[in-house]
Amino acid sequence: MSATRTFRIASIPADGVGKEVVSAGRRVLDALASHAGGTFAFEWTEFPWGCEYYAETGKMMADDGLETLKDFDAIYFGAVGWENVPDHISLWGLRLNITQNFDQWANIRPVRFLPGVQSPLRKADDTELDWVVVRENSEGEYAGIGGRNLRGRGPGNEVALQTALFTEKGCERIMRFAFDLARTRTVKKVSSVTKSNAQQYGMVLWDEVFDRVALDYPDVTTESVLVDAMSAKFVLKPEDLSVVVASNLNADILSDLGSALAGSLGLAASANLNPERRFPSMFEPVHGTAPDIAGKGISNPIGAIASAALMLDHFGLHDEARQLESAIERTTAAGHLTRDIGGEATTDDVTDAIIEALAPSPAVL
Template sequence: MSETKIFNIASIPGDGVGKEVVAAGRQVLEALAAQSGGSFAFEWTEFPWGSDYYAKHGEMMPEEGLDALKGFDAIYFGAVGWENVPDHVSLWGLRLNITQNFDQWANIRPVKFLPGVESPLRRAETAELDWIVVRENSEGEYAGLGGRNLSGRGPGNEVALQTALFTEKGCERIMRFAFDLARTRAVKKVSSVTKSNAQQYGMVLWDDVFRRVALDYPDVQTESVLVDAMSAKFVLKPEDLSVVVASNLNADILSDLGSALAGSLGLAASANLNPERRFPSMFEPVHGSAPDIAGKGISNPIGAIASAALMLDHFGLHDEARRVEAAIAQTTASGHLTRDVGGTATTEDVTEAISAALTATLATV
């Protein structure tokens, strides 16, 4: 018998429903490992960082936290944010602290339309919709450059500067990532999103780099679309999309729109990748900490479980990732739906149904 491959994963449940959905994802991954015949297993180390940690220590994670994470194969993240911590403090203190320092420059967010989940988009009833938003994840509008000044001049005179950073290197690497991804898909097309008519420096650089990079991919269709027009296209002509590449802010907003069109933010998965694997990559659902439903056992675990499938792909376990995705689809098709997508199932109900469906997918994938 071959030696069991062990994947060491840092678990950071974070705040609110993050704790519930990370537990659900771990349950599904453990069920998958139990069916592997000993070929692979997961070892978990949980870190209690987040808003509760902030209340005790005055920081979202300890100063040495990044060093503690460096040796893991991946990070499995829940959600961040709570009423005791300002949102910009919680985000920059934990999630962005990790993504920025670990150079997780490629953020992918698939938009999945699942069977049994009603979409508010009428086009979903007749068209086969499936696209991926590729988000530049290290610079752009979230570079953290700027400051607040002149408050000493009295009330009403303070000035805040928020500077977006676009580098040719940063633009090119995320675009090549998007083109390479497009080559693996049935529809080989990349849609670039900017606002270069109004942002004449950073976004025009983005457009220039996109045109140059596209020359190296003559087999891939391209288009450049302004972000407001692309927002309309998500609704009016989503069947025309395959891979959408955009800056940090634009892709963040568009991916949430895509998830809402698919039925709920609770369904949406994401991966924050360091493609060179110099640092561990991080996998997380798109949704937030949802304080209004935290602790009630009704949060949707599918976004976290689908993120676990992206983590399996990162580990090279592609067949296993497809099994998890098939189990999710089987579960929603059978009517196991949480409240956010029109059902009455609990988090535990959906998690158990997906775990059970893994057995059915074992013989079909």
């Protein structure tokens, strides 16, 4: 029997542990589909792009890569970067090439504290903590505007300029996205992160747009917090957070801090969304390629698998997304933990445990 709906997914494992965790996520999604009674299925097409591809071709992805990707329903991404390619080339040549050209302007990064995983934050022992970082993903500090000049004047005289771009349109759309998300949560609150005391142009525009947009959401509590103070708040008062919206760079840093507080970057999921659905969205774990453990079969697949849950939500499969998140929680609660979170389980061990937790309970006769 053919599936009622087949989702065409472009798989880009890229480099290092990205290959291992994408493979794990694909196994989990296929297992979930196998229990769905033929209501949906996944059709995978894998692309070899990344630093190995660069070593062979001098390019991080094929020349027609974007044209090839645009007709897929979603992109499932691993991690990019290796010692043979400078980081700014690998990042701009593949990941940012996709997110910016496909206008994936909303990046969401949930911070979840899983049962059985010890957090370095003592407050997590007896306080329910759950928040999401909403990252402006198309401009800000990652706009790529600037240059290097005056090298011809001799050593020590070169000047580099890196310009952050803030547009009223870009600020407003990510803020409305954050407010709409807050309305779906138990705690309806949006915390805006800025540095307008020092960055008096772009960040002041950010603050002004936030104040204006907030007027349209009187049911949502708001606050504006400087990024240094928000870093402290993540540690000292995380129970006060629900939705945190920030610029490209600030949200990138804060979401890593949140994941570390939850126990490991290996747990962190993310979604790069084109909310208008003019282009496919991309789902990826937050962690890097981890060269020190790549190929050893001990990487943590939970970030990639939780990113798959975000992809299910994007497809409207909300019950299945909650089912997958529940399977992850049951797995960690049962003690199936990789080394980064205090256990000895392998990548396959954790993946197998999640798949087992997804299986329907046998009928009672």
